[in-house]
Every structure is written in structure tokens, then in C-alpha cells.
Amino acid sequence: MTNSALKRITLKELAKAAGVSVASASYAVNGAGSLGDSTRAHILKIAAELEYRPNQLAKAMKTGRTGAIGLVVPDLTNPFFPNLAQTVIQTARRSGVSVFIANTEGSADQERKSVSLLVERGIDGLIWFPIVDTDTVGPLLRGTPVVVLDRNLSGYDLIQADYGRGGELAAAHLIALGHRHIGVVTGPLDAWSARQRANAAIGYIRAQGSLAWSVEGAFSPDLDPAITKVLDESRATAVIAGADLIAIGVIRHLQSKGVAVPGEVSVIGFDDIPWAQLNTPALTTIEMPVEEMAVAAVETLLRRIEKPSEPLRRVVFNVALVERASVGSLSSEATIQVDEGGITLGRLK
Amino acid sequence: MTNSALKRITLKELAKAAGVSVASASYAVNGAGSLGDSTRAHILKIAAELEYRPNQLAKAMKTGRTGAIGLVVPDLTNPFFPNLAQTVIQTARRSGVSVFIANTEGSADQERKSVSLLVERGIDGLIWFPIVDTDTVGPLLRGTPVVVLDRNLSGYDLIQADYGRGGELAAAHLIALGHRHIGVVTGPLDAWSARQRANAAIGYIRAQGSLAWSVEGAFSPDLDPAITKVLDESRATAVIAGADLIAIGVIRHLQSKGVAVPGEVSVIGFDDIPWAQLNTPALTTIEMPVEEMAVAAVETLLRRIEKPSEPLRRVVFNVALVERASVGSLSSEATIQVDEGGITLGRLK
DNA sequence: ATGAAAGCGCTAACAT
């Protein structure tokens, strides 16, 4: 009968059972130290029989490594994040590290509390997707390595997508299809990534066409009155949204007012969330390699934990246009000529 | 200057700084033991000045409580789960407990590995959403308290929705609207909850109308050939899907074949995932109170951790029909007469 | 009311 429940065998007990010292037992279990082959084999055999499982807490206390990292994201309910979280979890687990998830619910206060809780609980590192561009948590970190996603905070390793290029790609696509009067609904502008997208898109539109209007929105399909108003009065033939969620909201609103998408107005999004292709019409959008970014975040963090004094790194991922059905051509030509304006289409994937 | 970074103050250091013993310091910090009011106040003051933060690992090693629980779900990428996870995280945090998330990617093997990792890492308890009806992890638990979501495993606390009633509700709604020929695409039938839904729906259909066909599907909008085939050859005027994700897949397929929903065929889903109302047409579905179930899971687990020997509990939540736009009436009557067949519509919310 | 001290289970010098 095995001791499946209750009392776990300790290293000391294992050592006694094997007739060796705790040190030898530890060495055997961890593949460390110098041990005779037969001794090692013997200890391992007994360990297996006894179903020895090291107490990770004790181990952590000695080594200062918990084998756990934290992931702090704004909102798991936003369809952009589950993919990210899942990939982080999987990647981490491949290295035997577990991940604590905290969500900040969009509040800087929650963000601070979450980080504090995690740091005090003892994590080896943190992957942080901040809600704003301010370093709200620096003083709470107490030396915990951090990699920052999506934002541009100094003093941390950074994982980003080329948001600026994304904005240009979106604008260029519309311009190439004959659109000249373009409106943009940005994401919350206190986020660096949203500003990057918006500025690049607006810059391109101004250069090649004309900016119909520009409003700031939240990351939600529920549109502020300010947005619906501008939409209703709009003469724009196309709108760029700062996120797919917003784009979906825009399309819904347009449709509810009887304007056809993309028949009368084209809409392009950002992120390529899973819903994008299920939407009616399927959403044309700018995709970023979320999974790869998640993997990069974990790997960067793990490396940082190993080598705390290596120079900080900043990894920027390429973005790409995903053409689906929410954007139409204004010109009557059947052939689509995309003026890339010096932008290289492509992706790392 | 505060010691914001690096070396945390230890209890011993705090004790020395306050000129007391470690025991007194511990008592003061934890509000335990018996201590003079002034002594306590003094120690606390010094602790605040020094920004003392207890080492939770050491504490955990002594007390056997880590203040962390695990959440094991099949797939964060399935829109059903983020809400659940988020609510679990929030609820847990309110009690100061952090949550490790693991996803099983639909494999029993991963499930076992994830649970092992968590248990060995040291969690106080586990919230488990199994992928099948088998207890794949029992022997790995080593006494860790577990509450099981959505399935009907014995030996654990159970949190469920009234899936059977949900199936009846869906069928009754269709029947009441004049549908008689109804098809059903079930979820994976190795899941108890999917069977409950399917059996109840099919039973009701057989009693009040006729079952056109029934096929098993995966939790995905991508339909198996077996399903699309049956859909294409179907004479059913309505289909019940075992999950919203499936319902969306069915609608997409129907639309792609030029059949109007709900004009020619009505479709009803299950779960009321966030996207259900964003779908075109907005999805009529059976909702379950996910957030409340998540809260109940955490509370049940926390109580179980406190009192391991209390009798097991099983909490069943009510479900409700959410009428949107994917179901139409077959009769020409404008008034909808729902024959509830003894079922009480209502919800706990 | 306060303090001394024994560990929790483990790792890693440091012996031998």
C-alpha cells in the first residue's frame, strides 16, 4: 500500500530508509553533489518506492527560489488576454514554474495591491501588463525581476509589438482601397501602445488623405455617446478602431443605424482577437503575435532571473494586416493595389 | 530613506530594532500571544518604519498553509472560462489568497501533471473543472481539499448548475414556438454536464415533438463533418446546441449555406458566453450564473480548508432562458406561449 | 507579559 494521502515522506526519512545521510539523499534527488552510481541508484529506488516528494516550500526557503512567477493583467475578460495568459502558463510550466495570475480590473490601486500580494508571497519574477504608462509598482518590487508587456516603462525588460507600424498598415490599407475620409476611434490614450497606433494611423491619414475625426474610446464594444455621435454625423467612408472590441462596437452601431459594413463604411480593428473572424462581417484587422510575445515574456523573465545584471532587453514583434470582410474598396477596380508607403508587410510567425 | 529594494527585514532584525524578543515581535505582528499594549504598539511602530514584511514562505513552512489555491480548467481560450477564472481570482484575493492557474488543454495527462505540480508546490486547496467524469487525480492529491466544478465526482464538494433543467428549458422554448422537428448537437458526452443537457433536451423533444437527429460535437465553432452533414440534410426547423460556441458554429454553417437564422432554422445555445449577445443574430441561450458559481467554489473551498471533516456539500445553481434573436416562431401567432411543462423559470441571481 | 529555544524540510558548505 502506498502512502498516497496524508504525511509526505521527508528527506530525513528517505535518508534513514536508504541508510544514508540527508546530504546524500538530497544529492541523489537533485542530481547534485558527487555520489557513487550505485548509492545514487539505490537512494532513487527507495525514493520511488516511498513516493518521496520534495517539499518545495522548504526548498524555496533555502534557495530563495519559489519556482513561481506572477502574471498581472488588466482584465481576463477582455478577449485579448486569455490567449496571452494561457501561453504564459504553458510556457512557464514547461520550465516547471507555476504562475499566479492577478487582474487589476483597470485600477492602479488594484494593480499595486496585486503586485504587493504577489511579491510578498514570494515570486521569482513578474510579467506585468500595466494599465497605464506610469510605473505604479516600482517601489513594491523589492528587487523582483519584471518584464513589462505592451508599455514602454524604463528600467524593465520590454516586450512589445510594432504598434506604430500597425497603425500605418491599417491606414495604408484603407487609403489603397480608395478611402480618403477616414475617422479613428482610439483606445484609451493613457496607454502608450494605443497612442502609438493612433498617432501612426492619423499621421498616415493626414499625409495621404484626410482625417474625418478622431475620438478616444474604452476597450469595449459599448461605445461612449461621444463616439456614437461622431459616427452618426460622420462623412467618413472608413474608420480605424484602436482595438477589435471597439471595431465590433462600431460595426454594431453602424448596423443598428442601417448603414452597411463594409458597403457604406469600412471598419478595421486591431489585435485579431479570436472573435474577429466570427464577427459579421468578419473583421479586417491588424494582428500581433500574442503567443510569441507571451513566450518571449516568459523566456526573458526566466533569463533575467538567472542573470539579474544582464543589460535590459526590448523585443519588438512585427504586426501584420489580416484581410477579412469588414473593409471594402471605394474605387470600382477589382484589383486591390496596396500602397505600402515604405512599410514592409510581414510577420515573425 | 526606506529599504524599498533588496533585503527584506526579518523578524529577528525587527525584534532587535525594537529591543524585544522574536517571540514578542511575532506576537505583535500577528496579533497573537499576550503582549502589553505599549509593547505591542511600539513593535508595530518600528515594523512600519522598517517596512517589515513577513516572509510568507517561512510562515507557510511552519503553519502548513501557503495562502495559495490552485485553479485547474480545461482551456482559458474557451470563452466560458475567463469569467470563471477572473471571479475565482477576485474572490480569493478578498481573503488574501492567491491563485495558481493551470490549464489542462483537454488532456487527462496534462490534468494529472498540472495537479501534481500544484500539489507538490504546496497549495491549500484546489478548484477543479475536470475534462471528463473520471477522477483522474485522486491519488495525487495527498489530502489537498478539492472542490469540483461542473462534474459529478464523488468524494468532493460539488458546484454545479441545473443542466438538466437547462436542456428542458431550451426544448420547451422551441416547442412553445411551434417547432416540432428539432435536432441537437451535444457537447462531448464524456462530460456529465453535457449528457445532462442533452438527455433532458432530447427527452423533452421526444415527448412533445420529434427528434430530427442528434450528434455529438466538440466545444468549438469548428464543426465536425458529421455535424455539417446532418445539418445540410436536416429537415429540422430548430437546433439545440450543447454550448454557445457550438451554436455559433452551427449558425455560421447554416448562413454559409444560405439558410436564414432564425428565418428558416432557429438555433439555441448554452452558457451565455460574453460573445453570445454580440453574435449576428444575437444568440438565444441558456444562461448559468458563472460568477456566482465561482464565488461559491472559492467559499466552499475556503470553508473546507478550515473544516476538513464537515460533510461534503453539493450546490446546484439555477439556470435561465435568455431570449435574443436566434430563435424564431414557427406559428404565425405574435404572442409567444411558453409551455413550461412543470419547469419553473427563474434564477438565483 | 516576555523570552529562550526547538524545530518545519531542505541545501550547501565544510569536514572526513
Next chain:
DNA sequence: ATGTTAGCGCTTTCAT
């Protein structure tokens, strides 16, 4: 190659 031992930071019993 193997064993002895000193802690990691904390809680808690037992003295005082």
C-alpha cells in the same frame, strides 16, 4: 564519495 551541521525566517511551547 559520503556524512555532519548550520542555518533559511518563522511559530509556538515552555520557562520565567
